[in-house]
Amino acid sequence: MSDAAVRTVDLAKHYEGGQIRALNGVSMEVARGEFACIMGPSGSGKSSLLHCVGALDVPTSGEVWLNGRPLAGERDLDRVRAREVGFIFQLHNLIPTLTSVENVEIPMMALAKPRAERRRRAEELLDMVGLSHRRGSIATKLSGGERQRVAIARALANEPGLILADEPTGDVDSRTGDQIMATILDARRRCGATLVVVTHNPRVSWEADRVLEMRDGLLSPVGTGAEVRQAAQ
Amino acid sequence: MLILRNLLRRKVRSLLSLMGIAIGVAAIIAFNAIGQGFKRGLDQYMKESGAQMLVVNRTVQDPAFSRVSKEEQDYVRALPGVTHVSVTTFSIAAPRGLKVKSGMPALLLYGRAPGDRLLEKFRGKVRGRVIEADDEIMLGSITAENLKMGPGDTLDLFKRQFKVVGVHDSGISFERVGAIVSNRVLQEELKMGEAASILFVYLDGDWRDAKRAVEAKHPHLAAIRSEEFTVFYDQLEYIDWFVWVISLVSVLVGGLGVLNTMLMSVSERTREIGTLRAVGWSRAMVLKLILSEGTTISFFGGLVGLGAGWAGAEILIRWAPRDFLSTRYSPELFAVAMATALVIGVIGAFYPAWQASRLSPIEALKYE
Numbered sequence: 001m002s003d004a005a006v007r008t009v010d011l012a013k014h015y016e017g018g019q020i021r022a023l024n025g026v027s028m029e030v031a032r033g034e035f036a037c038i039m040g041p042s043g044s045g046k047s048s049l050l051h052c053v054g055a056l057d058v059p060t061s062g063e064v065w066l067n068g069r070p071l072a073g074e075r076d077l078d079r080v081r082a083r084e085v086g087f088i089f090q091l092h093n094l095i096p097t098l099t100s101v102e103n104v105e106i107p108m109m110a111l112a113k114p115r116a117e118r119r120r121r122a123e124e125l126l127d128m129v130g131l132s133h134r135r136g137s138i139a140t141k142l143s144g145g146e147r148q149r150v151a152i153a154r155a156l157a158n159e160p161g162l163i164l165a166d167e168p169t170g171d172v173d174s175r176t177g178d179q180i181m182a183t184i185l186d187a188r189r190r191c192g193a194t195l196v197v198v199t200h201n202p203r204v205s206w207e208a209d210r211v212l213e214m215r216d217g218l219l220s221p222v223g224t225g226a227e228v229r230q231a232a233q
Numbered sequence: 234m235l236i237l238r239n240l241l242r243r244k245v246r247s248l249l250s251l252m253g254i255a256i257g258v259a260a261i262i263a264f265n266a267i268g269q270g271f272k273r274g275l276d277q278y279m280k281e282s283g284a285q286m287l288v289v290n291r292t293v294q295d296p297a298f299s300r301v302s303k304e305e306q307d308y309v310r311a312l313p314g315v316t317h318v319s320v321t322t323f324s325i326a327a328p329r330g331l332k333v334k335s336g337m338p339a340l341l342l343y344g345r346a347p348g349d350r351l352l353e354k355f356r357g358k359v360r361g362r363v364i365e366a367d368d369e370i371m372l373g374s375i376t377a378e379n380l381k382m383g384p385g386d387t388l389d390l391f392k393r394q395f396k397v398v399g400v401h402d403s404g405i406s407f408e409r410v411g412a413i414v415s416n417r418v419l420q421e422e423l424k425m426g427e428a429a430s431i432l433f434v435y436l437d438g439d440w441r442d443a444k445r446a447v448e449a450k451h452p453h454l455a456a457i458r459s460e461e462f463t464v465f466y467d468q469l470e471y472i473d474w475f476v477w478v479i480s481l482v483s484v485l486v487g488g489l490g491v492l493n494t495m496l497m498s499v500s501e502r503t504r505e506i507g508t509l510r511a512v513g514w515s516r517a518m519v520l521k522l523i524l525s526e527g528t529t530i531s532f533f534g535g536l537v538g539l540g541a542g543w544a545g546a547e548i549l550i551r552w553a554p555r556d557f558l559s560t561r562y563s564p565e566l567f568a569v570a571m572a573t574a575l576v577i578g579v580i581g582a583f584y585p586a587w588q589a590s591r592l593s594p595i596e597a598l599k600y601e
Contacts, residue, residue: 078514097242
């Protein structure tokens with residue numbers, strides 16, 4: 001039994017009857033409160049790993065443990081996603097017809113939190129990501145960076161212990177990307193959550209406690225973020 | 234918040250679905266109100282006679298073709314407890330027989346015996362007087378208006394000349410668009426001898442004894458309570474049946490509109506549904522969301538339909554044929570129409586909702 005926030009054991013994920021092998025026996029551990037960054041080229045299996053870890057997808061074989069419990073033993077994966085995992089997607093995936101504050105409330109609806117509590121929490125989170133002045137704006141009226149910050153607030157709505165970010169800066173310019181990462185790291189610091197980011201952008205990894213590289217469905221250690229930064233400079 | 238925002242996202246599409254349901258509900262309200270109004274008119278007509286029992290020929294489907302012979306009339310008259318029997322006849326004069334340019338499609342003719350108590354009810358409601366002879370006619374108020382005739386005028390009908398002796402307004406649509414002549418006129422024109430169409434029987438005893446006696450002696454006759462007239466005749470029930478079939482077809486079309494709208498909506502929002510699932514929404518929550526959207530369309534469609542049905546029925550009865558139809562609304566009718574709309578909405582939205590709830594979060598998120 002491990003007390004790691006995330007643990008995978010020999011994780012495999014195959015598609016199309018095994019013709020596509022996205023994950024080929026990935027074993028890893030991410031400690032509580034750690035920021036792990038998984039890098040690698042497109043199609044290397046990063047997102048598949050994130051989806052399996054976040055209970056969005058079921059692995060072909062192997063095990064995923066979250067907070068010391070195997071996902072395979074969970075009866076209600078929806079509840080696991082709602083309570084324990086916060087997702088940040090590359091394309092933010094906001095509901096376009098809802099306002100910023102309403103989008104942040106969405107995960108709290110999954111846990112049937114009272115309306116007033118939802119609204120208070122959502123406003124706090126928007127304030128935290130610097131968007132309190134945009135709380136009433138419809139998602140489509142926000143800039144790319146603003147949308148991603150709303151998505152960060154949404155990921156934190158139910159105070160999850162684990163934040164999973166899939167290419168969070170992939171859809172914005174580098175300056176905005178830096179701001180988004182700063183927002184994610186600030187939010188993580190305040191919430192004390194574990195953070196796993198998958199990206200192909202090395203700049204994203206510079207603040208990571210640990211950097212891993214995914215290649216052909218296999219994971220290998222690279223070093224710390226500071227080491228990656230130093231090597232890059 | 235999500236429900237209304239999603240529906241307002243495609244306003245025209247949602248509005249068209251809503252109108253589909255509204256038209257169905259309006260059909261239920263309008264057709265039923267007119268059907269019920271028709272039956273209520275008949276019931277009121279029978280009840281106002283004051284007779285406790287009606288005797289008709291059960292072998293015909295339409296009371297207009299009912300025949301009760303003279304011998305049978307005499308048998309009923311002689312029964313214990315029977316105080317009076319009013320003999321009535323009925324016919325419809327086609328425009329050919331109606332030699333007046335009136336625009337009336339036909340004229341309902343009620344045969345009564347001059348001096349009979351069935352004519353008593355017109356006292357105080359007639360301008361002029363009631364008929365007293367075979368060459369006299371009393372017009373209903375609408376008929377008089379259409380024919381532009383009043384007491385003292387002469388009406389050509391069945392190659393006979395009738396003196397208009399009175400114009401009545403009984404308040405019953407069937408009578409207002411008709412005319413009353415002597416039984417003998419209709420018996421001659423219809424070649425029915427001394428037979429009657431319907432007997433109105435007045436009793437001071439138990440009507441059930443009289444009923445048993447009539448039906449035992451003459452099995453082809455039916456003795457019914459006057460307030461059961463519309464229940465007895467199957468074809469009047471067919472009105473209800475027909476009305477409901479038409480209404481349900483209309484509302485089903487509305488349901489298909491909801492189905493189509495929700496299917497398109499789910500297809501367009503696949504990624505959003507994936508997002509909802511990713512942040513922890515269960516299948517049941519997604520199902521409920523889509524069902525709620527369908528039900529909301531149906532609810533507002535139903536409300537619009539209730540109003541439109543009422544307005545439509547009122548316009549229809551004033552349109553054609555004039556004043557012949559009336560309407561009757563009941564809280565049950567509105568409740569059933571609304572419930573039908575909601576049920577159809579739920580059924581129409583169920584498949585798309587089920588489909589949405591079955592989406593795998595990861596597949597939905599990857600959907601292009």
